[in-house]
Amino acid sequence: MAIFPPEDRLWWKQPLHWQELTWLAVCLVWALTMFFTMIVWHSIGDQNLSNEAYQISPDKFAERTEAMVEKYQVREEGDSGIPVVRPPAESEVYMLARTYQWWPVLELEKGKSYRLHLSSMDLQHGFSLQPTNINVQVHPGYELVMTVTPNETGEFGVICNEFCGIGHHTMVGRIHVVE
Amino acid sequence: MADSTAVSANFRTCPDTGLPVHLPAQNLIKANAVFAVVFLLIGGIQGLMVALTRWPAVQLLPDDWFYLVLTGHGLNVLLFWIIFFEVAVLYFASAILLKCRLATPKLGWVAFALMLVGAILANIAVMQGDSTVMFTSYVPMRAEPHFYLGIILFAVGALIACFIFFGTLVIAKDEKTYEGSIPLVTFGAMTAAIIAVFTIASGAIILIPTMLWSMGLIGDIDPIMYKVIWWAMGHSSQQINVSAHVAVWYCIAAMLLGAKPLSEKVSRLAFLMYILFLQLASAHHLLVEPGISSEWKIFNTSYALYLAVVGSMIHGLSVPGAVEAAQRRRGFTQGYFGWLRKAPWGNPAFAAMFTSLVYFGFLGGISGVVMGTEQLNLIMHNTLYVPGHFHATVVAGTTLAFMGITYLVVPLIFRKEIRFPTLAKWQPYLFGVGVAGISVFMMGAGTLGVSRRHWDSYFTDAAEMGLSFSYPDTAFLMMSLNGLSAILAALGGGLFCVIIVASVFFGKKREDNAAETNPIIGIGGGEAVSSYGSEGTLKLPGTMTLVAIFFTAFFLYYWVNWKYLSEVWPLS
Numbered sequence A: 001m002a003i004f005p006p007e008d009r010l011w012w013k014q015p016l017h018w019q020e021l022t023w024l025a026v027c028l029v030w031a032l033t034m035f036f037t038m039i040v041w042h043s044i045g046d047q048n049l050s051n052e053a054y055q056i057s058p059d060k061f062a063e064r065t066e067a068m069v070e071k072y073q074v075r076e077e078g079d080s081g082i083p084v085v086r087p088p089a090e091s092e093v094y095m096l097a098r099t100y101q102w103w104p105v106l107e108l109e110k111g112k113s114y115r116l117h118l119s120s121m122d123l124q125h126g127f128s129l130q131p132t133n134i135n136v137q138v139h140p141g142y143e144l145v146m147t148v149t150p151n152e153t154g155e156f157g158v159i160c161n162e163f164c165g166i167g168h169h170t171m172v173g174r175i176h177v178v179e
Numbered sequence B: 001m002a003d004s005t006a007v008s009a010n011f012r013t014c015p016d017t018g019l020p021v022h023l024p025a026q027n028l029i030k031a032n033a034v035f036a037v038v039f040l041l042i043g044g045i046q047g048l049m050v051a052l053t054r055w056p057a058v059q060l061l062p063d064d065w066f067y068l069v070l071t072g073h074g075l076n077v078l079l080f081w082i083i084f085f086e087v088a089v090l091y092f093a094s095a096i097l098l099k100c101r102l103a104t105p106k107l108g109w110v111a112f113a114l115m116l117v118g119a120i121l122a123n124i125a126v127m128q129g130d131s132t133v134m135f136t137s138y139v140p141m142r143a144e145p146h147f148y149l150g151i152i153l154f155a156v157g158a159l160i161a162c163f164i165f166f167g168t169l170v171i172a173k174d175e176k177t178y179e180g181s182i183p184l185v186t187f188g189a190m191t192a193a194i195i196a197v198f199t200i201a202s203g204a205i206i207l208i209p210t211m212l213w214s215m216g217l218i219g220d221i222d223p224i225m226y227k228v229i230w231w232a233m234g235h236s237s238q239q240i241n242v243s244a245h246v247a248v249w250y251c252i253a254a255m256l257l258g259a260k261p262l263s264e265k266v267s268r269l270a271f272l273m274y275i276l277f278l279q280l281a282s283a284h285h286l287l288v289e290p291g292i293s294s295e296w297k298i299f300n301t302s303y304a305l306y307l308a309v310v311g312s313m314i315h316g317l318s319v320p321g322a323v324e325a326a327q328r329r330r331g332f333t334q335g336y337f338g339w340l341r342k343a344p345w346g347n348p349a350f351a352a353m354f355t356s357l358v359y360f361g362f363l364g365g366i367s368g369v370v371m372g373t374e375q376l377n378l379i380m381h382n383t384l385y386v387p388g389h390f391h392a393t394v395v396a397g398t399t400l401a402f403m404g405i406t407y408l409v410v411p412l413i414f415r416k417e418i419r420f421p422t423l424a425k426w427q428p429y430l431f432g433v434g435v436a437g438i439s440v441f442m443m444g445a446g447t448l449g450v451s452r453r454h455w456d457s458y459f460t461d462a463a464e465m466g467l468s469f470s471y472p473d474t475a476f477l478m479m480s481l482n483g484l485s486a487i488l489a490a491l492g493g494g495l496f497c498v499i500i501v502a503s504v505f506f507g508k509k510r511e512d513n514a515a516e517t518n519p520i521i522g523i524g525g526g527e528a529v530s531s532y533g534s535e536g537t538l539k540l541p542g543t544m545t546l547v548a549i550f551f552t553a554f555f556l557y558y559w560v561n562w563k564y565l566s567e568v569w570p571l572s
Helices: A018-044 A058-072 B004-009 B023-054 B063-096 B105-128 B145-174 B184-214 B223-234 B236-257 B264-277 B281-285 B294-301 B303-329 B348-371 B385-412 B421-447 B460-464 B473-506 B525-530 B541-567
Strands: A053-055 A073-077 A082-085 A092-098 A101-103 A105-109 A114-120 A125-130 A134-138 A142-148 A154-160 A172-178 B011-013 B020-022
Touching: A018 B294, A018 B303, A018 B541, A058 A073, A058 A082, A058 A092, A058 A114, A082 A101, A092 A105, A092 A125, A101 A172, A114 A134, A134 A142, B020 B023, B020 B063, B023 B063, B023 B105, B023 B385, B023 B473, B063 B105, B063 B145, B063 B184, B063 B236, B063 B385, B105 B145, B145 B184, B184 B223, B184 B236, B184 B264, B223 B236, B223 B281, B236 B264, B236 B281, B236 B303, B236 B348, B236 B385, B236 B525, B264 B303, B281 B294, B294 B303, B303 B348, B303 B541, B348 B385, B348 B421, B348 B541, B385 B421, B385 B473, B421 B473
Parallel strands: A082 A105, A092 A114, A105 A172
Antiparallel strands: A053 A142, A073 A082, A092 A101, A114 A142, A125 A134, A125 A154, A154 A172, B011 B020
16 A cells, blocks of 8 residues: 655655754764763863773782782781782772682772772773772783772772672772871 | 465455464464563573572572572573574564565474474573673683584574565565555564674674684683674674664554654654664773774764664654654644643553553663763773663563554464453553562662672672772662562563463454454554654654653763762773
8 A cells, every 4th residue: 555656765864853853963972972972081181091001920920929028018908918019109009809819909099190000810800999989890811000099088999890700799899098 | 476365365354453374374374473472481480589599688598599590591682582583573563564475384384393302402501500601601611612603693584584585575575565664563564674784694693603612612702802793692682672663653653543653754863863873883892992993982882873873863753752743733732732631541562552651761861871981991891781771671671662563463473362451451560660660770789889799799709809899878778669569570471471361372362353342553553653754743842851861861961970970080
């Protein structure tokens, strides 16, 4: 049952109603706004994930982490046996992930910047810094380097939020931020 | 070529829609739909167990079982339920709506058998306990080879089904069973099938080597490369769902109300945007990975300037707009929302369709765009916000829409009356409210930082090992409300399975004169769904108001999240 003459039966030749045209225009402007917001935030925003990353073997990363711990360890964290490290501001800071541990515990100064290196010894892990709520993926074989600047003092938990096996929920680390 | 009597012997004429129904297609639709519901039931029960375990006061399962059941839940509902049902939708949208015979029905049974064997094999692998790797199976975490093999077999079956769909389109064109362009619902299904081919190819490219790696034949698989390709399957498959459930929305509106698209051009353009702009949808899952540049992330996470999002926003106007236009044509012209008040809310197919549309847009759509913003992902990645978002899209959106059309498939294809019609009236609302609750409360907990895929929100075991942490109290309230919502959703989902199984296996036969005594298709519904044509003149004050409310919510929520982001530790 042809309601339209044959040439009108091709969909791309149909007319466009003003309601749809208006909405299409609103959507396109909004889409471009959201797109450029991401770009603009790279210049005006303070929270951008670093693009600095390297391939690195787990052994090498562990070696560098241990060297930092040896140099800057100040105590052990409670009865956990995990060293607490207090590196100087602006320095290279390492934290390694392995089933089921973040190692070592860090002590940072509020308002100071640190170059934090993250990598995994075995599986993928999720670096979830709480309660400030920063979540970054940690891979074996890759080293992410990001500059962090703690803006509040307190005791921060590092939760593993990438499933890494049966003990996944016991994988908790810590960062202290002091004045 | 068979002679004409043999061909017509393979058809029956549907007394409700007047459409010729190809019997081999009908049998395949039945088989795929039934097994879809079986996997929905299994996966749904697993989902309830997961939610009750994460309810801090209940914590139902021990840790090893929690992770095992969570792996099974993802596979059974996100892959097996949805794709079995989508295959049924593909056969329906091609053979039935184009009034055509289905291409190679025998191969259709091969596809079905492969999918079923694959799904069972993957479930066995999970239940054996050595493949607790979650749905995503990120390397270097290793599952048993038959875990990957099951998924690969299932995917091969689904791929065959896609090509049967394409073959049927070719036959319909060749045998001139329709005029001009194919109907919109078929166009939407075609979009889903095209995306499915890309999706399944990506799955094969990564899962076959991963299986070989699991067997010890390949030494190493790069974890970042794995994710890029795995998510080209994992996320693109969600675009199959979106295309399929949008097609289902149009289908239900057409069948019940005789609704036609406002403009065939605009609706089809929106479907085309899905095909053109989603190829690197995997970017959404890689926004906080090392070694991938911001430029790549920004361009691909936005699906090339958010054009696929625009596609969904267009459907957000044109689907309710089609309903409004049809209702006004039927005489419900009072005020802005007379058409909506007088809509058939007591019909479970309509109730499911319209609530699915609202939940998908407001909860799933907005949260998805926010979370898929390069920097905003930092405050959401791998928190419960992620499952909160996709339960709104895949459960409140896709699953609810598929439940809605099942209420039409059972009488029309199975020729059985719906049992327990009063319960059926309430089922979509019960399920919908439950799932909306799950989504909102998980997103709430995620905003407070609570991790997904995590057995112990109290960190009691971690404390014994020396280091502990506690989430804010509000997070526990959210998790409890999530558990309660999961119970509602499970009741609604269980009710659906009971109603459908009872109707299909123990229901009264739908008599041929039932189209008069107990009509389920609206006047002109059969014609509207199976033909091409736009609505004529438009008056849409109600729909324009709805999209204005939607846009305001989207706008505000988007900027609120930038505010949250600006308060976390500076990073560069």
